[in-house]
Amino acid sequence: MTLANTQPQALEFDCDTGNYHTFCPISCVAWLYQKIEDSFFLVIGTKTCGYFLQNAMGVMIFAEPRYAMAELEEGDISAQLNDYEELKRLCLQIKRDRNPSVIVWIGTCTTEIIKMDLEGLAPRLEAEIGIPIVVARANGLDYAFTQGEDTVLAAMAHRCPSEAPQLESEKEERGGITKLLNFGRKKEDVAAEQSDYVDHPPLVLFGSIPDPVVTQLSLELKKQGIQVSGWLPAKRYTELPVIAEGNYVCGINPFLSRTASTLMRRRKCKLIGAPFPIGPDGTRAWIEKICSVFGIEPQGLEEREAKIWESVEDYVKLIRGKSVYLMGDNLLEISMARFLVRCGMTVHEIGIPYMDKRYQAAELNLLAQTCAEMGVPAPKIVEKPDNYNQIKQIMELQPDLVITGMAHANPLEARGITTKWSVEFTFAQIHGFGNTRDILELVTRPLRRNENLKGLGWNQLVKEEANV
Amino acid sequence: MTLANTQPQALEFDCDTGNYHTFCPISCVAWLYQKIEDSFFLVIGTKTCGYFLQNAMGVMIFAEPRYAMAELEEGDISAQLNDYEELKRLCLQIKRDRNPSVIVWIGTCTTEIIKMDLEGLAPRLEAEIGIPIVVARANGLDYAFTQGEDTVLAAMAHRCPSEAPQLESEKEERGGITKLLNFGRKKEDVAAEQSDYVDHPPLVLFGSIPDPVVTQLSLELKKQGIQVSGWLPAKRYTELPVIAEGNYVCGINPFLSRTASTLMRRRKCKLIGAPFPIGPDGTRAWIEKICSVFGIEPQGLEEREAKIWESVEDYVKLIRGKSVYLMGDNLLEISMARFLVRCGMTVHEIGIPYMDKRYQAAELNLLAQTCAEMGVPAPKIVEKPDNYNQIKQIMELQPDLVITGMAHANPLEARGITTKWSVEFTFAQIHGFGNTRDILELVTRPLRRNENLKGLGWNQLVKEEANV
């Protein structure tokens, strides 16, 4: 790699008209209900919300999952019905049918517009029916796609206990991760192993990722002697981590700014602002930052990163020197761009629905630095991009790859532009060293496919091209 | 019902050229391997035989069943290979893979023509590999379709023990049916119940029918105080019934003349010549005949039969007064015709591949008598019918229903003739009082269907009719 100019250029920011497409933030129920196994998510909204959940996730879910709609009907909108009684009826039915440990109410645009007082109703109903009710306003007026998770985690942050439980049995229960890591080992071994850890203040990580990735990242930190005392969210609502004043917290997803500020302001935690553990470069930077906060000298990380890069060279060589355009969809864009630049790509432009420059500061710095190190221009970052303008630009620039939302992928492909759905990165396992191959498998798939088809000359599959 | 003339007319018999279609007798493996659960059937023949088994049974069987082909190749036909060594190799493989209690060798036309000495090879190989080998010549030169079962049962009749086993454990094992009937009862109850039975010489029934029907017929006889001491075949080869000289035997299928004569001539049994227990009339006659042999006054049979008829009146009224033509396929034709006449049908002609007038004497008498009682002409019975002539006749007579083999059903339907596959009666449960509805369900199905379609005017679905 050529290290032309290691002085980072300043990143250019812009904010466009906002006629862009992304998924509704209520999407988050699709992965959160799986992550939190004893939960039930109730989306309070219209037929429009319900039909979205049913259709747009790319797969119709047929079994009765642990989420449902509270579909508002005309009587609810015109306030002829009593919200409390209606919600009580539905929650009692959920309690009877599924008996979850928590019901999460997901507010929508409609509950905002009709000013339904969910936060006011919840405590009363919680007391009456005896199940915790968490309220999250995952509405499209204020949030985009993955930020739905942010609203839920911010709401749950309030529910984490502030001190370790007194009862031994309860303690056992909350031991989630540590217990897992020690699963099946003899007590003495466990005790002996505690000495593997450095003595440091409690660290809680936040962000919803599949359990295997939780284990991987926890093991990663353990190698540096760092013990993760809990994850928000945990596998079960009843295992929410203990969060005490002065604890350290660190996010693993770039769209969790609200959760971060809640933990800082309301729970008085100290936020470790690090790049996100996506790609080997990001993962290394993330660990290094945490180590530095705890005054630990990281061990073997450089070699580790180098080895990972070596092992994925077969994929990296497919994209090195190529260009990519990120239309903006899931707020993972900065991390993805930084990783792809590190892989040797040039980034034309990064669209992003929402840009919290403070929470993403470390990631933005790493992006600028990576661009400088790789000798490529720093991309322009456009918040709330205008899709129409983007597509015009793409047709001119003819990037080698466009990472885009689902609505534009087929039409771009029909015009000879290679695309990848951004939403796949939302659902795939992309965190940590071990998943580098998985991201690259996704990124390179359309390139590999179209390389394969190239010889066939089927690039323009639309007849007369009207003005886009 | 009108009892016009109860003097039976003489039945008319004929034997035609024999250019007719029916299934190969090796078909019997398809039901016998299921009936005898610890068996393995090895059909020794050509690719032609194997492809038949695979295709013509109307369903391709994909799992490795307990039958297979020993496919004769050019070297076998030209006798360049040693039959004994070849069969040994295959049987050892079967022993290794499936470990059956018996291997039944099914000889075919080809083994006849090349004069392969299966009966000579079997005892040597049986001794060498330690598994009983039964040889049956189910070839198409001598037999038709269901007679394959006859060849197998006749061969097995030789293998039935002639006296009860000495060991208590073995006795237990051979108690098949009786054990089943007493299953789950206390010893004392069983002992007490033995008194339900009249004291009569041992009775063994022969013919392969599904286990539920075995139970039904055994219960039927028990009601008259008659104890069935065994069935040929039994559920397992190791449970073959004890057959001693002087025992009574009675067949339940009309195509078992060879088995009957083997039991009489070789095992010195007394054959009860009865009509077959198909239809409530046949079942009643069958039970009465057995009772009469044992000097028992049958109880409640008349009422029983009447009740059954009453319960199937909804089906019977669909065929009463209608005409049927049996092209001849599975040797069940006489029993079927007799039953259908009793239902009020007129039978135009009965084709039958093979007619043993002695073994079927009681059934033939019952047919003549039934025709007389029902006031319909006695049908002509044509052995080895000529299909071409039959179809010409059918097109002239336009019967309401034709019971035919599989090759002619669709073309007849396309010409507006209502048909039923004879082969379905081979596979369905048609014996005993309790299955009357099942036969009628099959018989009336095409009539119900075509009644339903009649209004649509789709009767002639072939364009220009060439000479048939």
Next chain:
Amino acid sequence: MKLAYWMYAGPAHIGTLRIASSFKNVHAIMHAPLGDDYFNVMRSMLSRERNFTPVTTSVVDRNVLARGSQEKVIDNITRKDTEEAPDLIVLTPTCTSSILQEDLQNFVERAQLDAQGDVMLADVNHYRVNELQAADRTLQQIVQYYLAKAQKKGELPGDKTEQPSVNIIGMTTLGFHNNHDATELKRLMAELGIQVNQVMPEGASVKNLKNLTRAWFNLVPYREIGPLTAQYLQSEFDMPYVDITPMGIIDTARCIRAIQKVLNQQGASADYEQYIDNQTQFVSQAAWFSRSIDCQNLTGKRAVVFGDSTHAAAITKILAREMGIKVVLAGSYCKYDTDWFTQEVGEYCDEVLISEDHGAIADKIAQLEPAAIFGTQMERHVGKRLDIPCGVIAAPIHVQNFPVGYRPFLGYEGANQVVDLIYNSFTLGMEDHLLEIFGGHDTKEVITKTVSAESDLSWSKDGLAELNKIPGFVRGKVKRNTEKFARDRGFSEITAEVLYAAKEAVGA
């Protein structure tokens, strides 16, 4: 509030957008919050559309809410008017934005002042009608708009086409097999010597709508989308219409005969009887299949049908009349169309169920235990859980309903395709059963779950042993019938003898 896990029909704005984006060169502006714009995703992903969906969201966010949306909506309309020069821009809110009770009609009028193309507000109540009703209404609204406009300008042609001609009304984007149905109907019309004046809305241009009245009649193949337009054209322009769905051999013939009548009333001398006969008996294979031996084996089998009005009614009639299959339940989720549906299927099924609650339908299926289901993707999954085969005959739309190969439901080739669907549903289910029967029984001692302890009666060991000899796929039924028999006769224990007595008595 309604607890909902699944919907059969989408919200109203989806219907409006399906109509708008079916037309050529029509753009829709959706006035809605971020995330409500998934119509574009559905169209692109499900129907594998090559073109960008001509729908732009004028995003409602917190700022817009505070400031009012008028400016933004009008800006977006005029901007699209400039950028893409559509013939028509249709504005629609969604359930959410319709609550704001803004004067959208006024926005439209203001925008029309600047726009070169036409601008229109889709006029539907987002809480009272669903996707299908809204689509029907929007199509009628657009047609009415352009006919009124032409009338005003004196551009409405007064004549009919020289040859008999037809408008085919109701083909839309994201419609269930609509693209292939349209092809098949065009072929059918060609064979009948009828010129196709227009097919709409899919692929139609609003500029040509003024010529609609030149056709001799309108053909409305679907019950859900098209009737309002046909009724409007009849009452305003005296155009007759035929609304018999040509699905299945019988109703295709009925539809053709109705067309013949309509043409002959206008002076033609069409005689399609010979065509119908030839198609029915020799060209299409469906009638022959009905008569063939394969189909004989389906006689009397029990089926449940569920879907939209059009497909559920048509399939019910095909099953009952053309194939001799017993429809134990026919149902529809088009609650607003209950009377029509009930009348159509009444004589062809045992029971009618009109419901939008998928749970109610699932329960019915579980209880009725049909041999096959013909329903939506939801019923297919119910079938999977219950191990009952299901053929999919109706929307909600799924990517599998956009096959690349030719799969119409209408006309004579449609009749062939429906035969395959029905036959394969039964036989693929049958295959498992045959494998169970013929697959040999190398010690299957397990008592299946249908033989559970849930019953109030006890089974003796010999009774259970006999029960377990019965093939799995009828065992549940035999068990229930036997228990009913035993209860009626006051037996407390079911032995083998009771089992067979029940079989004799009630055909268990």
Next chain:
Amino acid sequence: MKLAYWMYAGPAHIGTLRIASSFKNVHAIMHAPLGDDYFNVMRSMLSRERNFTPVTTSVVDRNVLARGSQEKVIDNITRKDTEEAPDLIVLTPTCTSSILQEDLQNFVERAQLDAQGDVMLADVNHYRVNELQAADRTLQQIVQYYLAKAQKKGELPGDKTEQPSVNIIGMTTLGFHNNHDATELKRLMAELGIQVNQVMPEGASVKNLKNLTRAWFNLVPYREIGPLTAQYLQSEFDMPYVDITPMGIIDTARCIRAIQKVLNQQGASADYEQYIDNQTQFVSQAAWFSRSIDCQNLTGKRAVVFGDSTHAAAITKILAREMGIKVVLAGSYCKYDTDWFTQEVGEYCDEVLISEDHGAIADKIAQLEPAAIFGTQMERHVGKRLDIPCGVIAAPIHVQNFPVGYRPFLGYEGANQVVDLIYNSFTLGMEDHLLEIFGGHDTKEVITKTVSAESDLSWSKDGLAELNKIPGFVRGKVKRNTEKFARDRGFSEITAEVLYAAKEAVGA
């Protein structure tokens, strides 16, 4: 002797009878024992044939064996000649009767003395060739017979048709989707402006065979049946032929270009490039599907293909070239055609398997664990047992291969149909996986069978716990790869850490 549970191709006489009964007004006399005549059942039941199968068995029984069959065979030939007045009677023995080594040629000659129609003995070795080879041979024999006869009589036309024309050779009764393929090829030829001189043998009359030579060229779409005839016509009458199977977009284009070349060599000036382009990019949906997002998700998935030469080779090429799917094994049961097959698929798959032993193929599939199989009915059942979806692409014929709806494999519509077949095979399998992933995990504690004790390595409890978090459909693979990794590195116990180390190292 060979222990056989299943056969991919039937015995020789089936091939002969398929050819004879494909022709119009040709009758076959089968000299065979009772029960060997199930060809009539297959034709009637599988292809749902409306007409009686024109095959009569001259039954060989014990009496005939004793007396000799000459009289009976000749009687039956002359009887049929009188009864049905066929143009030709074809006599064939079966495996069984061919052992008798009678002089059947002499029987035929004797019968010919009395018969009005022609009489012929099908000349194949029943122990050395199978159904497919026998069919190829019998067709060539019949063609040769009639061309020789015409030549002798001086009735052979010397000219070509005015317009470019083609004979389509190889369409037979009981052929895999042959009826729809024939329709599609006729449509294709019409679009290319090529007149169809004859299609044979299906529906052809032997009386017209003398006109075969008037066509400009022969088209032989299938590798199994037709080539011998085409080669004969080339060597004797200098007729060029095209034998590229037009299956899939690429080979359809290749076939059309070969036709263009053949026509232009004879003085035509055909230019089909624009037609090919338009079909490929806009009319057929197959090329667009390949480029679409749905298909992107198939990239790199692993498939096994098995069938006859024609279909297995064509599908392998479509999967590899047109859809980017990795064919880990391509196989054929046409052992006699090994060289051709290997050469055709060599560069498009990892491994080639030519075998008639279904067990060997099943074992391979189990070992390779592909994401989908494209094979015969047998492989479909193997797939069912292993829970791997399978699309059926080749004979042995099954009633499901006689769909009532239009389902060609050849030409542009065939390409569409093949896309559906492939896509549905993967997605229906995928659907189960998605349901597993998205269906929620309400305490699934069961360790699946793939995680069995069969391995020599022990899994720690935390390792097992992690393994069980991996979705079921990849768990087996992850387990094996991890164990391989552990074995290579000398770990005796697999902990969570080892599992993730393996993932990093080998992408387990």
